[in-house]
Amino acid sequence: MEKLKSHIDALNLKYLQNLNDFTKFLLLGEDELAGMPFEFLKDLEKADGKFKVPLTSYHVTPVLEHCKVGSTRKQIAVAYGQKGGKDNVAILENLVQLRHKFAKLLGYTNYADFAIEPRMPKTSRKILEFLEEMSEQLSDVANRELNILKDLKIKEEGNAQFGMEDLLYYIKRAEEFKVDLDVGEIKQYFPVGLVISGMLKIFQDLFALRFDEIKDVDVWHDTVRVFSVWDASSSDLLGYFFLISFPGKESMPTLVL
Template identity: 80%
Template sequence: MSLRFLSIARVGSTRKQIAVAYGQKGGNQNVAILEKLVQIRHRLARLLGYSNYSDFAIEPRMPMTSRKVLEFLEEMSEQLSDLANRELTVLKELKMKEEGDAQFGMEDLLYYMKRGEQHKVDLDIGEIKRYFPVKLVISGMLKMFQDLFALRFEEIKDVEVWHDTVRLFSVWDASSSDLLGYFFLDIFSREGKYDHTCVVALQNGCMCSNGSRKVPVAVLLSQCPKEFDGNSALLRFPEVVRIFHEFSHVVHHISNRATFSRFSSLRLEGDFAEIPSLLLENWCYESISLKMMSGFYQDITKSVSTEACQSLKRRRDMFAGLKLKQEILLCLVDQIIHTSENVDIDELIKDLHPKVILGIPLLEGTSPASCFPRIAVGYDAVCYSYIWSEVFAADLFATKFKDDLLNQHAGLRFRNKVLAPGGSKGPLEIITDYLGREPSLQPFIQSRTRNAL
C-alpha cells in the first residue's frame, strides 16, 4: 500500500516519509536472515563442486555462467542509459514546475512517473474497461490462437466437470485433423477457488510403448467476474493481458511434441519457459489483434479505437528506461551476493545505486535488501531471468511477426520449431535455429525507445 501512496502523494516531505518507512519495513533482521541464507547457499554450492552459488544455480539455464549474466546486465544498463537520462530530465522538469525544486530523489520517482503519464498519454482506464467483456475477450483470444497457429478448438458439451462454469475444449491440427490435446477453461471467480491466474498441466504428452501418443491436457485458472443480471462482466486491461499470457502457456503445452513426458510439461528450462508467452503478449498492444478481442459492452460491433490501442502501448513503454534500471539494480545485487562471499549487502546497494540509477543516491535511512523477497526465496541468483526472457521475446517478435501479426505461415513455423520440441532441445539452439542467427538485445532496446518521450 505504501508504494501506491508514493504515486499519489503531492507533498514532497510526505513522499519522503513514506519512502523511508517502506525502505525500513524489513529492518536489520531481514538483512541478517538474507546474509545467512546466502552463506548457506555458497556452502551448498561448494559441496557440489561449484565455486559459488550463482554458478550452481545458472549452469542448467540459458546463460550457463554467472559471468554471462553479469555481462548481460551491465550491457543492458549501459544501452538503457540514454533513454533513462531523457526520462529523468522530464521528471525533473515536472518537479520544478510543480514544486519549484529540481533536486530529485527516489521518493519522487513513482509520483512524477504517474504525472508524466497523465501529461503524455490520453487514456481513460475506466473507459477502456468497457471494451473488454469477458466472453468477447475469450472468444476473440481463442480465434486468434487458432488462426495464428493453424489450430482448431472444439468445445465439448455435456461433459462432467468440477463446476458448471468450467468449459472443456479439444485441440486439433487444422491441416491434418490430428487430435493434439485438451484444455479446460476455469476462469470465473467462486468462493474457495485458488485466487491466481495460472495454467496447470494435468497430463503431459508423450509417446507410449505401443506407438500411440498420449495427448497433453491443461487447465487455465483465473478469477474473472461473473455476469450479473444479464450484464456482461468486464475485464481491466491488465487482466486481459494476464489471461492472454497464460493461455499462451496452454498452447505451448498442447503444441509440445516431445517423445518423453519428462520434456513435455510446462516445466521447461526456467529462462525459456516465459519467452513464448512474453512474445505473444505483444498481440495485446497491436490494433489489429486487440480489436479482435474487444467490443463496447453495449454494442460489441464497436471495437476499441486505434488511438486507444496506441495509447495502451505508449503507456506500457512510458519511462521504460528508468523502470528497467531499477530492475537491473536488483538483478546485479542478486548476482553479486551469490557470486562473492561475505558481502555487506547494504553497503553494496549504497555503492551500486547511484551508478545504476543515474546518480540518484540511495534514500538515506533505507535498507532495500530488507524488502527484496525474490532474492530471499524463489529467485535466488536468477532474478535476471524475466529481463532475459523479455529480450529474447522482443527479438522474436521484431524479426518474425511485427509486420504481419496474423501470418499463419510464421505462426505454424513458430509452433513447429519453438513450441513443439519442449525440453528435448536446448533453448538457445531452438531460438537460434528459428531466427537463423544468434539472438540480439537491440530489438528490445529499440522497442522500448520507439514510444519513448
C-alpha cells in the first residue's frame, strides 16, 4: 500500500515538474497581438521581428482577455492546453489506473469516493446530483448569456464559431459595452506609485501601524521595496515586509512578510 502511494505521489510530482519545466513560447507579430496593452508588449522579448509570448498563465491570460485577433487567441489557448505534452498524458492515464487501484484496496468504489469521503458531501454520487441540479437551474441563464457573447463576436469578427478561447475576451467586451467603460483608459489615472501609497496608508490607518521604507538595501530586483513595520502607539518594531510591484505589467503589488 505504501509503495503504491509513493508511486502515485511521484507521478503527481513529475506531472507538476513537466508543467514547470515547460519553456516553449509563440512568436507573434504586432498585428497578431492587436488590442494588447503597450505595457504588456514592451516587456516581451523579440526574435526575428516578432514578439516572444511565453506559454505561462501570466502571459496567456492577458492575451485571452485583450487580444482582438481570434486566431491568435485560439493559437495560444491550444498551445497552452498542450503544456506537458504526451508525457503528461501518459502520466495522467497511469494515475487514473493507480488511484482507482489504491481506492479499491481501501474499500472504496472509486477514487472520487475516497477523495470526497472526509468532506461534507461524503460520496461522489451526492456531488453529481448537486451538479445536475445546478445545471438544470442555471442552464437557461447560461445559454442566454452565452448567446450574448456569441452575438458580440459576430458583430466584431463576422460569422466565426465561438470557442472557449473567446470566453474571457468577450466577457470583458460585454462588461465594457454594458457600462461604456474602457479599462485601459481608466488605468492611466491610477499610476502604480499612487495606488501603492494609498494602499499602504489604508493599512496603517486600519491597523494602527507605521511603515518606514528602508533604502539602500540589497534586494533581488530593482522593483522590490523593503519596509519596517512599527506599532503606531507604542513605537515597537513589529517586523519587516517586502513590497514587490511590477509597474506596467498587469499584476497587483504583492506583499511578502
